[in-house]
Amino acid sequence: MKRLLTLLFSVAAIILFAQPNPQSRKVTEKFFPDFDIYMPTPAFSAVNRQNDFRAFTDHEAMMEYITRKHAEHPEFLSYTYIGESQKGKSVPMLTLTNKAVRSDKIRVWMQGGLHGDEPASTECLLYLIHMLLETDSLRPLLDHVELRMVPMANVDGCDRLHRHAANGLDLNRDQTKLDAPESVFLKWAFTEFNAEVALDFHEFRSYRRHFAKLSDWGVTTKYDVMFLYSGNLNVDAGLRQLTKSHFVEPAKSALDTYELRHSDYFTSREVHGEIQFNRGATNPRSSATSYALTNCVSSLIEVRGVALGRTSYKRRVFTGYAIAMSYLRSAVENVDAVRAAIVEADQNTAPPVVKATRTLVGEEVPFIDLARNEYVSLPSVVRDAWLSKPLLVRDEPEAYLILPGHDKAVANLRVLGLEVEVLAAEAEVSVESYKVTRYRRSPFKYEGVHLQTVETDTEEMLRRFPPGTSRVRVNQKYGNMLAELLEPEAGSSFVFFEVIKTRLGAELPVFREVKSKNP
Ligand SMILES: [Zn+2]
Structure with missing residues (x-):
């Protein structure tokens, strides 16, 4: 008997899910009548x-x-x-x-x-x-x-x-x-x-x-x-x-x-x-x-x-x-x-x-109950992005510097509307570097890439940059985007999406140019 029921259930499920349209006529007629x-x-x-x-x-x-x-x-x-x-x-x-x-x-x-x-x-x-x-x-x-x-x-x-x-x-x-x-x-x-x-x-x-x-x-x-x-x-x-x-x-x-x-x-x-x-x-x-x-x-x-x-x-x-x-x-x-x-x-x-978290709110979320074909309110936990709070904030740099050899990252910046200059000569710049202190590379591909989740420590230093280094100022029309693209911990960053590859213990090829502290 039990096996028969299981079989019947399976057949019902196949019929149900094989239908091209999951919505019953009564839901349509009561709640979504066509214009x-x-x-x-x-x-x-x-x-x-x-x-x-x-x-x-x-x-x-x-x-x-x-x-x-x-x-x-x-x-x-x-x-x-x-x-x-x-x-x-x-x-x-x-x-x-x-x-x-x-x-x-x-x-x-x-x-x-x-x-x-x-x-x-x-x-x-x-x-x-x-x-x-x-x-x-x-x-x-x-x-x-x-x-x-x-x-x-x-x-x-x-x-x-x-x-x-x-x-x-x-x-x-x-x-x-x-x-x-x-x-x-x-x-x-x-x-x-x-x-x-x-x-x-x-x-x-x-x-x-x-x-x-x-x-x-x-x-x-x-x-x-x-x-x-x-x-x-x-x-x-x-x-x-x-x-x-x-x-x-x-x-x-x-x-x-x-x-x-x-x-x-x-x-x-x-x-x-x-x-x-x-x-x-x-x-x-x-x-x-x-x-x-x-x-x-x-x-x-x-x-x-x-x-x-x-x-x-x-x-x-x-x-x-x-x-x-x-x-x-x-x-x-x-x-x-x-x-x-x-x-x-x-x-x-x-x-x-660089990172933010949503606020959790308890709320009644309304739905249409399919058994009764009526509205129903379900007490739920809602993670609200509109009420986001900062988790990790860094000082605003003057610019970000990217070492030569990361053409895809630079090309993407330009497509996204950012002006990028390229150093013609070697330059010594006061920067913060990123060192990767935690690293996880997803074993499965998401949207064609292995996601890299990192944490980094920043360190201030005076560093020589070779000609061909890209420099992108923060204070420009689309500058808001830079934190999301170049801060490695950000949830859609170039590091996250493997546009810039890295590993545990590595120094990133991205640097934050420190703002000059005028008295
Ligand atoms: Zn869509």
């Missing part, structure tokens, strides 16, 4: 196999749409190609603005499709293009905004509805090591644009392995969308606050008017058998923090959608669109406040935080 609105974007047009589960916009359909919109509105829409995907497809970047109005417009960056299995992230931007160009009441926004848009950042992934780039890398874990060609040309384009506001659209998975353990039949996320905005302490505090008060909060109010449910971003993890939640983010390997460290208003938008096929698809696309539109309005309305905050952030010389 009945006109959307003339490729995924909803008749030629694109409407209502086919797999019918999402591919590169070809997107290009047809973009070239048509450009032909109809050349004075508002132009596009160029920023690079080629690994499979040789050209990646378009669009500019939407009223070219007849020559003023200092606020620069807003939007991207979608960085993960190829999150189709609403591309479609919401294509819908935004349609609305901005075809709606008389919205088009005047383009008098005040220069909107730069990469709707399909990971073309190869999007074409086969696959999260990763063609070489298997996750492009939203690759923003400091820059191992995928797509990461490099996307960063170049972003750096060159010098965005004041940046949005990266994604979709999240609403049925997670951990969620099956919460309540009898498990739970699913109740939110249509979650906001991820950086809690990284090297991002200027004023800019972090402005992002929340002037962009996230108004966007949440806009969602309320459509009865779309929202939250700050959280994800689950298991700690000694207990399910806990991580809220927010601090890590510059991902876009929200990577962009925020360039001193701009940055948010990553996660719409509920991964693995849901075409379920509630217009609702998902509209959710992304509504947020994009709200951020555009906020950018225009708050242009002076945004620029003042950026100037302040550029001048900020707070000492770099």
Whole structure:
């Protein structure tokens, strides 16, 4: 009997997990009814196999749409190609603005499709293009905004509805090591644009392995969308606050008017058998923090959608669109406040935080209980990135020096927008060196590399540097990023990602140039 039950269970599990869409009709009908609105974007047009589960916009359909919109509105829409995907497809970047109005417009960056299995992230931007160009009441926004848009950042992934780039890398874990060609040309384009506001659209998975353990039949996320905005302490505090008060909060109010449910971003993890939640983010390997460290208003938008096929698809696309539109309005309305905050952030010389820790908060986290098809609140531990506290702080150096022979590290710095000078002659410099006192190299590869976790002791010394040594000043536009890239203990640093290899007891090829102590 017991064996029969096990067998039945296994068969049930196979049927359950083999289904392409994990969401039952009753959850959809009660909590996520689709929107009945006109959307003339490729995924909803008749030629694109409407209502086919797999019918999402591919590169070809997107290009047809973009070239048509450009032909109809050349004075508002132009596009160029920023690079080629690994499979040789050209990646378009669009500019939407009223070219007849020559003023200092606020620069807003939007991207979608960085993960190829999150189709609403591309479609919401294509819908935004349609609305901005075809709606008389919205088009005047383009008098005040220069909107730069990469709707399909990971073309190869999007074409086969696959999260990763063609070489298997996750492009939203690759923003400091820059191992995928797509990461490099996307960063170049972003750096060159010098965005004041940046949005990266994604979709999240609403049925997670951990969620099956919460309540009898498990739970699913109740939110249509979650906001991820950086809690990284090297991002200027004023800019972090402005992002929340002037962009996230108004966007949440806009969602309320459509009865779309929202939250700050959280994800689950298991700690000694207990399910806990991580809220927010601090890590510059991902876009929200990577962009925020360039001193701009940055948010990553996660719409509920991964693995849901075409379920509630217009609702998902509209959710992304509504947020994009709200951020555009906020950018225009708050242009002076945004620029003042950026100037302040550029001048900020707070000492770099090398390591930080999240604050643990006890909280009721709401879900949809699948057995009862009702909301349920679960008492939980939330590790909140927004409430991060510094663990390891070092004095701000004048500059970092990198010995010759570390070309990839120097190339990455340049792609990330940092000015690097190269010593033409030998120089004697007062520096702090790093000696590796603890070292662990992960036996397994993560995103193509063996992670190196280190601790170091610093030692002050006068040292001779050969010609060819790279020197990167801290006091420059993207200088905030340096602590995250070059301090070896930082969680996305070049040492962590093996861009710079080391071992126990070694002196690192990176040095901190000591600030001259003027009386
Ligand atoms: Zn994603």
